[in-house]
Amino acid sequence: MKNTIIIIISILLLVFIFSGCGPEKKKVAVLIYDMEDPFIKGVSEYLKAFDQKSYDITYYDSQKSQIVQNKIAEKLYKEGVDLLVINPVERLSSYIFVKKSLQEEIPIIFFNREPLKEDLEYFEDVYYVGTDARESGMMQAKLISEGLGNDTENLGGFDKNGDHIIQCVILKGEQGHQDAEERTKSVIEGLKGEGFKVEVLHTKVANWNETKAYRAMHEIMSEFGEDIELLISNNDAMAIGASKYLMDNGYFGMEVDGVVTDIPFRIVGIDGLEEAKLLTKKGYMYGTIINDGKSMAEAIMQLSEYILENDEEKLQYELVDNKYILISYKYHSNE
Template identity: 25%
Template sequence: MKRLIRIFALFMILILIVMQTNNTKNSIFASENRKVANIAIGMYDFENPQMKSIQQKFIDIQNKNQDKVNFSFYNGKNNLSIQVAIVDSLLLNPTIDFMVIGLSNPPSDVIEDIIRKASLRNMPLIMLDVDPKIASKLSKEYSKVVFLKGKQGEVGIVQGEILVDQWNNNKVMDKNKDNILQYIMLKGATDNPVANDRVKYSVSTINEAGIKTQELALRVVNWSKEIAKGTIESLLLQYAGSIEAIIANDDTIALGAIEALQKYGYNKGNKAKYIDVVGAGGSQEARDLIDKGFMTGTVNINYEAQAEAVYKIAMNLINNVSPIKDTNYTISEGFVVVTGSYSPYTKKNNISS
């Protein structure tokens, strides 16, 4: 009898082992074969100061979790063809477990092709800054893709609030005394969700504060400092003294605008020759210009929280659990929405507020 009991007990243990194996066999973290996850991060331009900031946060996460994750970084050099070639090479690399991809204004067929190839290899991935219509459709076609976005509208809201405060407390801003804020919008990219939200909400926040606005020009500058500089040089000649504010989608673009203004004697300390410029990102270079009085403001962005969100979602997908398990993120219309932390930086407050 005791021998039968031992055999039965052994049989039950074997069943439990098989059940556990079935539950973990698709995870690279199966207990009997635990390894470090190799996560490739391909971004549109790691020379961009904001992308450099995010990259450093990923490195910080890796240093704290060396037994769990290894990040590798691939610079798309703001060229879609280069970015697609990088993605194709990563999909063929057997050492890569996961991809995080941020492309320069990709068309829908490029995104569809990447997801098709990833599904053939059964590779999970996160895609950034994808058009909502495309994300809603493709999220249903491959269960291991996550489209990630922050609440970029909040960045635009803070930009708008900075200009509202400036308008209400600095009447010199209304140069032609028509009680209308004449502005130029420098947009990062065409049909880019981040750029679209920042454009929309920066202006709507100003209008909702009871301030009338007039858009003198909207120019797409491809997140490029040099293109922004050349654009503002041209617009200064066209609109002369009519420009009262420049709203830039990020600090890189804003810095290009400042260089153009200073070339023509603006924003160098003379209050009579000053045009308000607002950026986003909280870069050190932008902060320095703000402290000197050469730029109006920027929006501090919590890059640590953004990198942490990518890490948590990636590890969840690798382990075959819900991408938002043990997080406070939400899923809406095909996107995982990550709450951000955004605050103004101006000479007035000179601190994160």
């Protein structure tokens, strides 16, 4: 009898122990270039919202340092991980991860900062989720044209000197950064394609940062303030910084019924941040091109399931050349 009781207890203990032990979750590591970046922070929050707890997902902040990101990745390769999702600090650093992943047979999804084509093709299980930077610049040009009343002669009343040429200032993301270079180039090309003549008075690199853009505006307004008819920003954070500087220094008129009455020139951004949308609603900014972070996050999660489960039905987004998922931009203005 005593032995029977011991056997029963042993069986119950084994059932209790193993009933709580399902299959081990696959590990996914998400390496973010900078958690303080408003757009990337938003994508990360959407990723967490889409996470169905099917995988063990850990997020790492590279703090805008490629050295930090490399150390995080090195540690993950040693510990073992089933999938890497990387928002690279530097685009050209992607090759390091691709080469190591090929050796370790660990798939990678890069997002928001596109690696070189040859790096993506180096290893079969490397993918990119992002946008077409040229598209955003061309769409920004159409948004500007709308903001100037599609008026190539008088610029919708913003032609201060009557020369029928847009005198503009550009706030640039990063020198040499693919998106910054492409957005800067394509928006000017787009404006010319819309029939406008353009003179770039000054281009200031503000590293996608609101505070740096705010500070840069002091120099810009001191030197070019009387001549500026348009401010083009590579992203919303810098456009917001510029708008706040102008607000704080009396360049805008008063608000009436929640809308500013007088503006010095048109301001446009890219990303679709909520603060930019609010400034657009109030008239401080004319508009922004929405970089759809929610769809980007959804595509990353679906692609992760497609890779880890080897199930094509998990992926609802088009996978171009078995490598790319490109998220479309959208317009947002106060019209």
